[in-house]
């Protein structure tokens with residue numbers, strides 16, 4: 001059976017997918033880690049969903065690159081996945097024709113827009129440039145968009161982020177994908193990012209307000225896309 005590992009940072013992004021696939025919570029990850037894991041199968045494929053879990057210090061979901069990298073690495077040591085999917089939400093750009101709840105499949109390369117190391121030999125390393133699988137056929141079959149994904153550890157952005165997001169031709173601004181793509185590069189795992197848009201980076205309203213207002217319906221769109229993708233991959 002094909003093994004599919006799905007990393008999802010936030011519980012509210014993951015729960016509709018966990019429920020639809022009928023997965024059971026399991027305790028397979030090292031006890032020290034806050035990430036949660038859910039397992040199950042459908043006769044054709046075996047699934048492991050890993051979420052970032054909650055921070056015991058701050059009582060919020062463990063979003064961002066460190067939990068993503070640590071969680072995926074721990075999971076890959078226990079579950080030798082044939083495919084790694086990153087499902088999550090992202091900011092998008094109105095001026096590129098994006099709508100709220102649009103779902104994007106990632107395009108190579110996945111990059112950072114906050115790892116600025118202005119030393120010539122380190123600059124490219126800082127930006128990163130990590131591959132994902134070719135999603136052209138999948139996008140056509142499911143009528144989904146394809147886009148470049150740009151990662152940082154901030155929900156907001158400054159002028160430098162903006163400059164680098166433009167360089168990255170970003171369609172999706174989010175907080176985990178490049179770190180996960182790096183782990184997949186190390187472990188030589190095919191990587192498929194799937195991002196659903198909760199907010200406009202170029203919108204008039206504060207990102208946090210847009211994010212809260214659109215989260216539920218965007219997570220439903222994300223679930224619908226993931227379920228269709230799992231029938232094809």
Ligand code: ADE
Pocket residue numbers: 089090091092154155156173174175198199201207211
């Ligand atoms: N996740 C959802 N929207 C986001 C944004 N605008 N920036 C970073 N991560 C996000």
